[in-house]
Structure formats: structure tokens, C-alpha cells
Amino acid sequence: xxxxxxxxxxxxxxxxxxxxxxxxxxxxxxxxxxxxxxxxxxxxxxxxxxxxxxxxxxxxxxxxxxxxxxxxxxxxxxxxxxxxxxxxxxxxxxxxxxxxxxxxxxxxxxxxxxxxxxxxxxxxxxxxxxxxxxxxxxxxxxxxxxxxxxxxxxxxxxxxxxxxxxxxxxxxxxxxxxxxxxxxxxxxxxxxxxxxxxxxxxxxxxxxxxxxxxxxxxxxxxxxxxxxxxxxxxxx
Amino acid sequence: xxxxxxxxxxxxxxxxxxxxxxxxxxxxxxxxxxxxxxxxxxxxxxxxxxxxxxxxxxxxxxxxxxxxxxxxxxxxxxxxxxxxxxxxxxxxxxxxxxxxxxxxxxxxxxxxxxxxxxxxxxxxxxxxxxxxxxxxxxxxxxxxxxxxxxxxxxxxxxxxxxxxxxxxxxxxxxxxxxxxxxxxxxxxxxxxxxxxxxxxxxxxxxxxxxxxxxxxxxxxxxxxxxxxxxxxxxxxxxxxxxxxxxxxxxxxxxxxxxxxxxxxxxxxxxx
Numbered sequence: 001x002x003x004x005x006x007x008x009x010x011x012x013x014x015x016x017x018x019x020x021x022x023x024x025x026x027x028x029x030x031x032x033x034x035x036x037x038x039x040x041x042x043x044x045x046x047x048x049x050x051x052x053x054x055x056x057x058x059x060x061x062x063x064x065x066x067x068x069x070x071x072x073x074x075x076x077x078x079x080x081x082x083x084x085x086x087x088x089x090x091x092x093x094x095x096x097x098x099x100x101x102x103x104x105x106x107x108x109x110x111x112x113x114x115x116x117x118x119x120x121x122x123x124x125x126x127x128x129x130x131x132x133x134x135x136x137x138x139x140x141x142x143x144x145x146x147x148x149x150x151x152x153x154x155x156x157x158x159x160x161x162x163x164x165x166x167x168x169x170x171x172x173x174x175x176x177x178x179x180x181x182x183x184x185x186x187x188x189x190x191x192x193x194x195x196x197x198x199x200x201x202x203x204x205x206x207x208x209x210x211x212x213x214x215x216x217x218x219x220x221x222x223x224x225x226x227x228x229x230x231x232x233x234x235x236x
Numbered sequence: 237x238x239x240x241x242x243x244x245x246x247x248x249x250x251x252x253x254x255x256x257x258x259x260x261x262x263x264x265x266x267x268x269x270x271x272x273x274x275x276x277x278x279x280x281x282x283x284x285x286x287x288x289x290x291x292x293x294x295x296x297x298x299x300x301x302x303x304x305x306x307x308x309x310x311x312x313x314x315x316x317x318x319x320x321x322x323x324x325x326x327x328x329x330x331x332x333x334x335x336x337x338x339x340x341x342x343x344x345x346x347x348x349x350x351x352x353x354x355x356x357x358x359x360x361x362x363x364x365x366x367x368x369x370x371x372x373x374x375x376x377x378x379x380x381x382x383x384x385x386x387x388x389x390x391x392x393x394x395x396x397x398x399x400x401x402x403x404x405x406x407x408x409x410x411x412x413x414x415x416x417x418x419x420x421x422x423x424x425x426x427x428x429x430x431x432x433x434x435x436x437x438x439x440x441x442x443x444x445x446x447x448x449x450x451x452x453x454x455x456x457x458x459x460x461x462x463x464x465x466x467x468x469x470x471x472x473x474x475x476x477x478x479x480x481x482x483x484x485x486x487x488x489x490x491x492x493x494x495x496x497x498x499x500x501x502x503x504x505x506x507x
Contacts, residue, residue: 002505009504075463077490080503215492 001079012070013080016063016087023059023094024139026052028132030101031198035128037105038191039121041112049105056098063091079215086212090142093201093208097135100194100201107187114184120174123167124192130160131195134202141209150210151218153202160199161226167192168228196226259284259424259454260305260342265319267300267309274300277319278480280473282424287446287455289465289486292475293501298458301475302426305456306342307335323424340367343417347429349409351401351416356393359401359412360384363420379419386452387415388445407438414445418453425449427457431464443468462502466490474498 004010030049037045067084070076076084134153141149171189174181203222210218260282267275275297282288282305290298300309307328309315321328328338340363351359360380364370370379380397384390389411393404401412410430417425427446431439446455446468459465465472466486473483474495482495493499500506 002500005504005506077462077466077502078493078499081491 006074009070009074009080012066012074013083015066016070016084019059019063019066020087020090020094020142021139023056023063023091023098024135024142026056026059027094027097027101028135028139030056030098031104031128031135031195032132034101034104034108035125035191035195037108038111039125041108043108043112046105046108050102053098053102056095060091060095063087079212082212082215086208089208090205093204097198097201100198104191104194107191111184111187117174120167120170120185120188123163123170124188124195127160127163127167127192127195130163131198131202134160134199138202138205138209141206145209145213147210147213150206150213153206154210154218155223157199157203158223158225160196161224164192164196165225165227165231168231172231256283256286258282259324261320261322262301262304263320263322265301265304265317265321267297267304268314268316268318269312270314274478275304276478278475280480280483282454282456283471284454285450285452286471287450287457287469288471288473289469290456290458290473290475291460291462291465291501292481294460295477296475297478298473298475299428300478301480302428302456302458305424305426306339306344308344310335337367340420341422342424342426343420343422344426344428345410345413345417345430348433349406349413351404351409351412353400353402355398356384356401356404356412357397360415360419363416367420369420383415383419384412386418386449387411388441388448389415405438407434407441410434410438410442411445414442414449418449422453424454424456427455429458429460432460439464462490474501476501 030052033045034049036042037049067088070084071081074080134156137149138153141153168189171185171192175185207218207222210216258281262278262280262282265275265278265280266273278297278301280301290302292298303309304317304321305328307317309317317329323338323341326333328342352362354362357380360383361370361376364376364379370376381390381394384393389408392408393399393412401409404412410433414425414430430446431442434442443464446457449455457465457468466489469486471483472486472489474481474489474493474497476497482489482493482498484493488494489498490502493502
């Protein structure tokens with residue numbers, strides 16, 4: 001895009017872009033580390049994730065403040081306005097991603113030493129990998145601002161939902177097998193849900209990027225394959 | 237009685253923007269100043285009871301287009317207008333049209349407030365007097381009061397109507413000029429950067445006034461302030477180098493314009 005006549009305005013927008021990318025990097029790292037901590041029962045790593053969350057909280061606040069000041073000073077319109085509003089939304093999604101990573105890290109303590117079956121841990125890892133790919137790609141799209149790619153990410157959220165649903169079933173089975181599994185499995189269930197939510201936030205970000213680039217909302221309903229809300233319900 | 241509340245009228249107007257009838261139709265309008273061509277086949281229609289803002293960089297032709305709407309360009313030597321402009325059904329460039337009468341139907345407010353060196357009262361009564369719209373003292377009193385009220389100035393000047401109009405503040409003078417334009421009950425009011433000489437408070441008052449006048453008049457405003465165009469208008473037309481680049485709903489224009497040149501201009505970027 002062409003430059004602003006006032007270069008300081010460009011600097012302000014660049015600041016927002018840079019900070020969002022930084023937040024994205026940290027959020028990605030936190031999610032990866034939280035799952036690794038969970039699988040390896042690594043309490044030190046979990047502690048690091050928990051303390052890293054404050055960095056994201058602070059970054060979101062700073063982005064919000066910068067956005068408000070820029071709106072007040074520049075009265076942005078059109079693509080500039082969408083850019084700034086988009087930054088606020090994406091920052092808040094990334095902050096939530098960090099919170100979910102932190103929540104997973106907190107559960108490491110409860111789950112550690114309970115001897116989670118290897119198979120379950122792998123399932124969780126796989127789910128996290130998908131969510132991380134989603135997050136990584138959406139951050140790449142943020143840099144490229146390609147509406148087509150943003151749309152394709154949005155469509156892929158379905159995959160995460162499907163794996164989450166199957167993991168949910170598996171965890172239920174373990175709980176039914178042995179009541180001693182209930183505590184760790186419930187924690188894992190929350191972890192899985194957290195990771196599924198991270199995928200949703202990545203999708204939110206993709207939709208925001210689509211809007212920033214085109215000025216239009218992405219068309220159609222978001223594809224969904226998460227059936228866990230009705231799982232186990234008695235069917236007629 | 238079927239009187240809609242002001243808010244209801246406004247909502248209906250916003251929703252039915254695409255069905256609002258045209259008050260003026262400009263077809264293939266070109267303007268030449270001697271050899272120099274200032275406007276290139278502009279097709280722009282002005283909707284009734286709507287504020288249409290004309291924006292664009294200096295020299296883009298927006299003021300030139302505005303001035304074709306009440307034949308103000310007639311006063312400029314060597315100026316030639318081609319194409320067709322109609323007001324309702326009337327071709328305003330038809331040789332049989334009375335220009336004085338046309339300008340009573342299509343009034344104008346200028347950039348710099350230009351009250352006559354007369355009393356406040358006489359400034360407003362001037363138009364109705366020359367157009368024979370009022371005869372008796374009480375008729376004149378009426379038209380002066382309602383016009384000043386419509387212009388939001390009545391309460392500030394009602395006790396000093398005989399004082400000179402030039403003694404008012406800049407913002408009050410501009411509202412006096414609007415009252416003067418309103419006094420002859422025009423159908424369309426043209427405004428050429430009406431707030432560029434006013435401070436923010438006076439500007440806000442004039443903008444509020446434009447907002448209210450829309451219920452009774454069709455308004456076309458030229459402005460250099462993007463924010464003003466966004467604030468007061470429902471339709472915006474963007475000019476560039478004598479061409480009409482884009483005409484759109486104001487809401488669309490300032491969130492997601494179709495044309496790259498509009499985008500660059502309103503965002504303060506250079507292509």
C-alpha cells in the first residue's frame with residue numbers, strides 16, 4: 001500500500017503490526033511449551049509458560065493504548081481504520097490464546113505423575129500440532145494479508161474440531177474403565193478443549209484479517225465439526 | 237395527520253437511499269475555462285433531501301461542478317458548460333430559463349461569510365423582497381424569524397435585529413448567510429466549504445444545522461475536510477483531475493471505498 005503523507009502515521013501503524021507479530025510469536029511458543037510440559041510432566045517448563053503470560057497481557061494493553069491514541073490523533077478511515085480495529089481484535093485473540101496456554105500449563109501439576117496413557121498424550125499432542133500449524137499460518141497470513149489464504153485457514157478449523165471430538169470420546173472411555181482416571185482425564189479434557197479454543201481464536205484472527213484486507217465479512221457460516229456439546233445426549 | 241418523527245424520517249431516508257428520487261441530474265457535464273477543460277463528462281445525480289458531499293484534492297473540479305448546479309459559472313468569462321443538468325424536469329441551461337429564479341430555487345452559501353452591509357433583519361429580508369415573496373411588515377417579520385430559526389440563529393440575534401450583520405462573529409455570520417439562503421425557500425442549497433473559515437464550535441453548529449436542513453432541503457456541500465464529509469453527508473462523490481472517480485453511500489465511502497484513488501485520498505496517502 002502507498003505511504004501516508006504524514007510519515008509518523010505510518011510509523012504508528014507499523015508499530016501495531018510489529019507488536020502483533022511479537023505477540024503471535026510468544027503465544028505460539030507458550031502453546032507449544034504447555035503441551036510439551038504436559039506430555040513430559042515438566043513442571044519447570046509449565047512454570048515458565050505461566051509467567052510468560054504477563055508479557056502477552058502487557059502487550060495487549062500497549063497495543064490497545066496505541067490504537068486509541070492513533071484513532072484520536074489521525075481519525076483513520078477505510079483501510080487504515082480497519083487495520084487499527086483489526087489490531088485491537090487480533091491482540092485480544094492472541095491474549096486469549098496465551099491464557100489458554102497458561103491454563104494448560106497450570107494443569108500439568110495436577111496431571112503430572114498420574115501416568116497418562118501414552119496414546120492419550122499423543123492424541124493431545126496431535127491436536128496441539130494442528131492448532132499450532134493453524135496459529136502459525138494465520139500469523140503468516142497476517143504478514144501477507146492475503147484474503148484467499150485467510151479463508152482457507154478458516155475452512156480448516158473443521159479438522160481440529162473432528163480430532164477434538166474423537167479425543168473427547170476416548171477420554172470418556174478411559175474414565176468409564178477406571179474411576180481413578182477421572183481426575184487426570186478431566187484435566188486432559190479441559191486441555192483438549194483449550195487447544196480446540198486456540199484453533200477457534202486462530203480462525204477469528206483469519207476472519208479479522210479477511211475483513212482488514214477486503215472490508216467485507218467472510219461469507220457463509222464457519223465450518224464446524226465439534227459435536228461434543230451434544231455427545232452422550234439421549235437420541236430419539 | 238401522518239407526521240413522521242424526525243428520527244423516523246432520518247432512518248427511512250438512510251434505509252431507502254437507493255430509492256430516494258433524484259432532485260438534480262447531471263449528464264455528461266463538461267466545463268471549459270477558455271481552452272482549459274476543467275470537468276470531463278461528469279454524470280452525477282443529486283438525491284432529494286439528502287446531503288451530498290463533493291470531495292477531492294484542490295483543482296479536482298468539485299467546486300466547478302457545484303457552481304454548474306445554479307449556473308454560477310455564467311459569471312465567469314470564457315466559461316463554457318456542455319452536457320445537461322436538470323432540476324426536477326427543467327433543463328437549467330435552457331435559454332428560456334430565468335437565472336435569477338433558478339438561483340432562488342438553488343441557493344448558495346460561500347466559503348467566507350459574506351453578509352450584506354445591512355442590518356441582520358435586512359440581510360434575511362433581502363431575498364424575499366426582490367423575489368416578491370413577502371409584502372406586508374408582518375409577512376417580512378415572519379419570514380425573517382422562521383429563516384433565522386431554521387438557521388439556528390434566532391435566539392442569539394432576536395434582540396438586535398437592527399444591528400449590522402457584519403458585527404456578528406464569523407460562525408454567526410455564516411449562519412446568517414444560511415438564513416438568507418433559506419429565506420427564499422430554495423429547493424436545493426449549495427455550500428462551498430461553508431466551515432473553512434470557522435472555529436470547531438461554529439463548525440459544529442453549522443454541521444448540526446446542515447443535518448436539520450436536510451429534512452426540508454436538498455444539500456450539496458463541497459468540503460476539504462474528510463471528517464466533515466463523513467459527518468454530515470449521506471452520499472459522497474469523489475473528484476480527481478476533473479473526473480468523477482466514485483460516488484457512493486458515505487458509510488461505504490469511508491469504510492471500504494471502491495476506487496484506489498478515493499482510498500488514497502481519504503486516508504491521506506499518496507499513490
